[in-house]
Amino acid sequence: MRVIYNTCFADPWLKVAKKLKEEYGYKPVYWNGYEDDDSKRLVPQYFPDVIYHPYFDAWKGIFPKEIEDRFAQSYLNINFLKDYATYELQAIKMMDRMDPDRHSFSFTERQRHFRNMLKFWTACINYLKPDLVISAIVPHRVYDYALYLLCKFNNIKYATFRDSAFSERIIPVTDVTSIGNILDKDYFSIYHSNVEPHALKENLDKNILERYEKVKKDYTLAEPDYMKQNVVLHKQMSGFFPLVKKYINDRYFKKNEFLVNGINTYHKQRGKSIEKSQINTFKYSIIKLNANTYRKKLKKHYRSLVVEPDFNHPYIIVNLHYQPEMTSNPSGDIFVDQRMCVEVLAKHLPSDYLIYVKEHPSQFFAHGEGHTSRTLEFYDDLTRYSQVRLMPLNYDPFTLIRNSQAVATITGTTGWEAMVLGKPVIIFGLSWYEKYSGVLKVVDERTASGISQFIQNFKFDEKDLLAYLSAFSKMSVKAYYYRGLKHRMNQPEDECVDNLAGSIIKIASNA
Numbered sequence: 001m002r003v004i005y006n007t008c009f010a011d012p013w014l015k016v017a018k019k020l021k022e023e024y025g026y027k028p029v030y031w032n033g034y035e036d037d038d039s040k041r042l043v044p045q046y047f048p049d050v051i052y053h054p055y056f057d058a059w060k061g062i063f064p065k066e067i068e069d070r071f072a073q074s075y076l077n078i079n080f081l082k083d084y085a086t087y088e089l090q091a092i093k094m095m096d097r098m099d100p101d102r103h104s105f106s107f108t109e110r111q112r113h114f115r116n117m118l119k120f121w122t123a124c125i126n127y128l129k130p131d132l133v134i135s136a137i138v139p140h141r142v143y144d145y146a147l148y149l150l151c152k153f154n155n156i157k158y159a160t161f162r163d164s165a166f167s168e169r170i171i172p173v174t175d176v177t178s179i180g181n182i183l184d185k186d187y188f189s190i191y192h193s194n195v196e197p198h199a200l201k202e203n204l205d206k207n208i209l210e211r212y213e214k215v216k217k218d219y220t221l222a223e224p225d226y227m228k229q230n231v232v233l234h235k236q237m238s239g240f241f242p243l244v245k246k247y248i249n250d251r252y253f254k255k256n257e258f259l260v261n262g263i264n265t266y267h268k269q270r271g272k273s274i275e276k277s278q279i280n281t282f283k284y285s286i287i288k289l290n291a292n293t294y295r296k297k298l299k300k301h302y303r304s305l306v307v308e309p310d311f312n313h314p315y316i317i318v319n320l321h322y323q324p325e326m327t328s329n330p331s332g333d334i335f336v337d338q339r340m341c342v343e344v345l346a347k348h349l350p351s352d353y354l355i356y357v358k359e360h361p362s363q364f365f366a367h368g369e370g371h372t373s374r375t376l377e378f379y380d381d382l383t384r385y386s387q388v389r390l391m392p393l394n395y396d397p398f399t400l401i402r403n404s405q406a407v408a409t410i411t412g413t414t415g416w417e418a419m420v421l422g423k424p425v426i427i428f429g430l431s432w433y434e435k436y437s438g439v440l441k442v443v444d445e446r447t448a449s450g451i452s453q454f455i456q457n458f459k460f461d462e463k464d465l466l467a468y469l470s471a472f473s474k475m476s477v478k479a480y481y482y483r484g485l486k487h488r489m490n491q492p493e494d495e496c497v498d499n500l501a502g503s504i505i506k507i508a509s510n511a
Contacts, residue, residue, distance in 0.1 A: 001508065002128060004030040006135040006144045007055065009483045010037040012493060013136060014046050016500045021047075024505060029128045032058050032144070035264060037483065051128075058143040059098070059266035060274050061113055063120045066127065074123035076115060080153050086334065087149055088114060093336055094142045096324045096372040097266070100287045102294075104270035113274050117146035125150060132508055135160040136481050138176050138430070140326030148176065159507040161481055162331075164432040165416040166208055168489045169476040171432050172503040176330045183435050183471045191467035200466040205473045212469065215420040219398040294371045299364040299393075301376045305383055306390045311403045315354040315389075316426075316455075318342060319397065319407070319414040322362040323373035332410040332429035333443075339381055341428050344442060345408055346385045348451040356400060357382055358391035406455045415439065422460035426451060432476075436468045477503045 003026050005017060010033065020026035032053040033039030043052050051064050063071075081088070092110045099105035124147075138160050139148040151158045161170040162179060171179050190200070201209065214221040263284040269277040279287070309315070320338055321328045329336040345355050359379075363370035382388050391400065397414065398421065401407055407418035410429040418425045425439045434441050440454040441447065479496045480486040 001026045001131045004130045004133045008136045010039040015497045019501045070123035097369045105268040121147045132157045186471035197463040291371045295364045316406045317400045317404045318357045322360040335428035355387045424458035
């Protein structure tokens with residue numbers, strides 16, 4: 001079994017790869033590694049024969065010599081381009097984050113970049129003949145998304161993981177659009193058993209139960225950790241000097257690299273190809289400051305359009321996703337355009353329903369890239385639907401959920417919160433909770449046409465929800481699979497490695 005490792009953080013994935021090689025014969029042949037995990041040094045020590053591909057080189061379409069030399073003789077498949085045309089548009093949308101001023105990466109340049117990615121990965125596949133690609137998280141960067149699409153087209157097994165509301169638990173998947181039937185059997189069996197709800201609750205994993213109980217109480221207790229961290233990061237990145245200090249101290253000062261090479265980033269410079277784009281520290285800081293100015297403008301415009309909710313009127317709440325991010329692209333498929341979610345609801349909800357739309361607070365945070373995926377007109381277009389009302393940013397999320405008839409999201413945490421609070425949930429993408437009976441997943445006009453009936457027929461059943469959580473607890477993988485998670489989990493390294501390796505073996509044998 002020949003394996004490509006796609007952007008897998010060195011700890012724990014190097015030891016996972018070592019275990020898979022020694023015990024199962026899974027030979028690593030290619031490794032795309034991060035810049036801040038020492039993988040550039042460690043990977044060759046573990047696997048001397050592996051072709052190593054640095055993270056930012058991958059973003060820019062700069063491939064190792066072994067692949068570069070085969071680029072010209074690698075050809076795009078006409079059938080692939082025709083069959084995967086909608087995915088190409090999603091890939092082009094993924095490049096929003098590479099265009100920091102929103103005017104430096106044209107459609108033509110983006111399409112060239114994506115198709116060059118396809119040629120490079122075709123060369124890599126033809127040369128290395130991989131049997132399996134392992135990706136720590138759902139591919140959502142243009143370089144690994146191109147690889148994923150080619151794997152689907154060429155029937156190469158692809159193993160990745162979808163996160164959940166519980167940071168230490170993930171679900172192994174082979175497709176970015178669905179978790180498949182991994183939970184179905186246990187979910188059905190548990191729900192139809194004679195076990196009482198209180199017993200199911202007592203037997204739940206303690207972390208899942210703790211999160212469940214917090215959501216039932218108050219948002220101040222249930223607020224996700226990442227939202228609290230985002231507030232801190234926003235303050236760190238709001239001014240010129242804090243911004244420069246953070247980037248120099250955290251990433252470049254110790255290496256002195258920024259003095260020679262500038263900021264290592266995937267940003268495209270106007271007037272230069274993506275391959276040759278290189279931004280010095282001063283210009284990078286100016287770009288960030290200009291982005292902050294534009295975010296403030298967006299926020300001010302959004303706030304000028306909001307109204308207070310009317311709880312005497314039936315409504316459905318739509319909490320928008322922060323973009324650009326994996327949760328909407330590729331996990332939302334065509335619904336990466338979140339206006340489409342609102343349009344579907346406007347078309348299929350009862351005529352007397354309002355649609356309360358609330359922007360994600362992170363969209364305006366200084367450390368993010370939200371300015372690349374919003375325009376002033378985005379909010380104007382939403383308000384053109386007669387049913388739509390924009391909600392204040394600081395309005396309590398749980399109050400909006402509790403007073404709603406239903407909650408709609410692509411894949412968000414708000415769906416999980418609505419489940420616990422006893423509300424029907426409409427989703428438009430890949431989510432760990434998509435198979436719960438209280439969730440309607442919209443994928444086409446047929447499923448969309450059932451929205452109204454789904455809401456009207458919904459009846460909350462706590463045993464049903466606890467059965468789903470029990471099945472999820474049983475079938476999910478407990479591991480610190482991604483950067484920054486190890487320090488938040490009290491998990492022995494050997495257990496993490498064994499859990500990840502075991503899930504890979506199951507995927508590879510069943511895919």
